[in-house]
Every structure is written in C-alpha cells, then in structure tokens.
Amino acid sequence: MLTHGRSGHVWKFGNNIDTDLIIPARYLTTSDPVELAKNAMEDADPEWADKMNPGDFIVAGDNFGCGSSREHAPIALKATGLSAVIARSFARIFYRNAINIGFPILESPEAAEEIKEGDEIEVDLTSGTIKDLTSGKTYQAQPFPEFMQKIIKAGGLIKYLRQQHPQLR
C-alpha cells in the first residue's frame, strides 16, 4: 500500500531526464526488476544505484521520463527502493507507466525548485504533502484525479482491473 508516509534523502537531477538515462537500452534484454535496478540512472550518474539507499527520493526538473515508452524505467527506479520521484513535470508515457505499476510520482514545481540535494524529506502519498525536514518547509503536490487515485490505491492497473472486472477471471 502506498498510503503511509515515507522519509529519506534527496538526489537531485535536472530537466528532461530521459528514459535512456534512467535505464539505457543496452540493459533491456531483460525486464527483471532486480537486474534493471542495478543500472538505474547509470548514464546520468554511474554510481547512483550504489550510493542511493532504499527510501530515498529523486527530485528533478521538467519533463522527467521523456523519450522511450519503456516501462523498464519506472520498474528500475521502483526496484531500487526509491520512495518516489518529485518533479516539476513528467513526460506523459512515464507518468502513465508509473501510475500503472504503482510507483509514486508527485508534481510540485516549488518542491522541485527549492529542495536541495541531500535534504531529508518526508512525503505523505495520500495527501501529497512534502515536508523538507532539513529546511523546515512544506509543499503540496498536485492531487491526482480520482480515477487515477483508484488505480494507485489498488496498487497498479492490473490489480485495479481485477477488482473492477471480476468476470475477466
């Protein structure tokens, strides 16, 4: 469930972080989450997957996840144990994919701007409240439309479908 609060440290990235940076195509001969996680963000920061700790956050600029439709991108990030990505904005296929696999993303231009690398933050995924424990500031992310909240609450699109269409089984 994604309803509890999470806290961790922040890794900052810039604008237009494309899915080739998140998981390069040379690793796409598998879709195993554990394998993909080892190479997450490699072409943006080759050591990131080793340095980061489960529970951490990525805070980025505009258009996070642009480029390829590869769901391997949010799958890789989720499998590292990353709590969520907070960005000024997301590219649309990445946005869909993250919701569909139940990986938390939050849109907040102010948070993306002001939160600094290494800050400790706490996020309540239900309310979309982002607390920067280092600076003491609080931000409110854009709420998801109700329909998307249902998918997120179910834990992804497949689980949502199984709830909605018991006849499918």
Add this chain to the structure above:
Amino acid sequence: MAQTITQKILAKHAGLRSAEPGQLINCKVDLVLGNDITSPPAIKEFERIGVSKVFDKKKIFLVPDHFAPAKDIKSAEQIKMMREFAHKYGIVNFFEIGCMGIEHALLPEMGAIKPGDLIIGADSHTCTYGALGAFSTGVGSTDMAAAMATGEVWFKVPEQLKFVYTGKLQKWVEAKDLILYTIGQIGVDGARYMSMEFTGPVIDKLSIESRLTMANMAIEAGGKNGIFGIDAKTKQYLTKVHVTRYPLLYSDKDAEYKQIYDYDVAEIEPQVAYPHLPSNTHPVSKSGHIKIDQSVIGSCTNGRIEDMRVAAKILKGKKVHPDVRLIILPATQNVELQMIKEGLMEIFIKAGASVSTPTCGPCLGGHMGVLAEGEKAIATTNRNFVGRMGHPKSEVYLSNVAVAAASAVAGRIASPEDL
C-alpha cells in the same frame, strides 16, 4: 460542438458525442502493438490478469524489431517469449525476421492502419500512424497488457495544437527538417500531453511517407499524438495497400486549439540536432567542421523507399569517406526488395556502405553499429540522448537523409551542396 480529428476519434471510441480536453475517458482500441523489448513485461502482466483469451486475435500485432535478428541469448529469449505467446493465444499478426520490418514502417505498408482508427503501441513512436489520420499513441507494457485483455484503454483527452506550414521548400529540405525545426522551436516538452495537428499548403504536397516521418517525431516534442487530415494523397496510398473502407475525418473549421503555430518554410534549411536533445537544432550551413565516425540511414523515422532514393541520389558514383562507416537500414523487407529492383543496393554497396537487414539496431544502441567512447555519428534516427547509440560518451547528431548521406562522403557534417 466543433472538434478536431483527434477529438472526434477519441469521442467515437469512447461512445461519446464529443471529447473535451482534460476529460478522462475509456476507449475501445482497434489495434494493440508491442515489440521485443516491451512485449515480454506486457506478457507477464497479461498472465497476471488471469484471462483465458485475448480480446481479439487479429487486432494484436507483435513485431520483434529492436534486438532482432536476436543479438544475443537474452534477446533470443525475449523474442521466443513473444513467439510462444502468439502461438498460445492464436495471435496471427506476429512477424519474424524474413517477413518483418521496423514496426512503424511495417504496419502502414501492410495496410494495417486506417483513418479513424484508435491505436496504442508499447513503443513511443507509435504516434507515426497519425500520418494516415488515425489516433495513435505510445503507452507502456502494463497498458498493452490491459488492452490485450480488455480491448480498452483510458485516456485524458489532450489539448490541441495546430502547426501550419506555408511557403516554398528550399532545396534538400525534407519532412524531417520540418519536424526537427518545429521541435527546435517549441522544445522537447513543447507539446507535452498535447495533440499536434500538421496542416497547411506545404503539408498538402507532402507524400504519405514524408508525413509518417513527421508524425513519428511528435513524441520528441512530448506530444501525445501527431495527426494529419485525409486527402487525395492519403486515399491514393490506402488504395495501394488495399485499405478500402474508412471514415473521412476532418477537423472542424472552428475547432478550438490551445495554440496555432505558423511557419514559413522558405526560412527553413536542412537541420542538424546536436547532442543531446532533438530540440538542439542548427541549420546545416552553420554546423562548422564536425568530423564524424559513422552515418546511419534508416529507422522508423527515415527507413522507407523514398528515403533510400534520396540517399542513392547523393551516393551514386561517390565513395564513403575512408574514416566513416555508413550503415543503411531499409525499414522493411519490401523496402529492401524495392532497393534491389531499382538498383539502389548496387549504388550503396559500390559507394562503400554496409546495408543491413531491417532492424531498429543502432538507433537505440542495440546492435549493428554501436558507437565506442568518444565517437560521433550523424543519423536519420529520432533521438540523440546521452548514450543513445552506444557509449555514454559518444554523440549522435540527427539530420535528414540527404545530409546524413552527404556527411558520409565528406567525413564531416555536410550539406549535399558541399560535395
């Protein structure tokens, strides 16, 4: 209520009279597509749903093209998984090497796309089919899985952007330059979540192959779809590929657009998008002296017969520069056959090009021409992100076909005028 083509197609597939920007709708799909990278996770998710059959055996297209012919054991396993899935569920449209092609070149060519269709594909360049007046967009593997089971997909109706092109095209300017220029103007997120409709007197004169090139790169501006109206050229193309029954859809004259962009194409010369974003465009004449190690002509953007003819025009009787590797990838078996019939194959081989079987190959740094550290390539492909064609410290410059061919001869980024 005045609507654009995009709105009309979305509304029809949702069983509604109209579709307003921002509205969340559930649509029936006419075609679901996947490749050898995106299908394996989709197949795993599909099996998790637990259904006993797919929504329609004829409406699912599985095209292993990215790492096909299988480049290593893991790729072979991924393609095998697709093959077994196709057999298990009786999916007829599974295309192995020998009859395959790059998905977005193959489907229009085989008459699988018709105007008014709603198409989703687990590949971001699925937006290509908008050239034929279809609503077509890229999704991820979970969406593909859900659609294979239910035949449905959810959408937020996008806001509408219109791009109007007027004026006389300069020599050597191709559709690729129009779209690169447009992305250069509005940026890689200039059409984020939005629909891009391409119109104007210049567009009316463009061939369908050229329109496919433009629609293909709508995603590079963040667009949800790229779309063109249906005209005599569309009808002629569809007749040739045996598509006979389809609705004639047009955007209403008073349809609302979030923004309308007007471009005078007389001011556009061949464009080169420098690393590492497709929006980082420069006119080729201002490119300076950039030495290249490789030139790639092909991909879902520029791998059709029209592109091969342009390349042959430049390369006929010339030799590829000794420091350059020129790789030419016809996008489908048919394109390759036509190249042989027209004598293009001979021109390419005599010029010193390496001609490959159809594959996405080097476009995404997969195989068949991956770059080493520090190498530079010019390519007719669609992305120049960090590490896109190989080593994270290699570089990709995007261009049209004529510039990629001329550069292969010159050994540096060059216009055909420089030869």
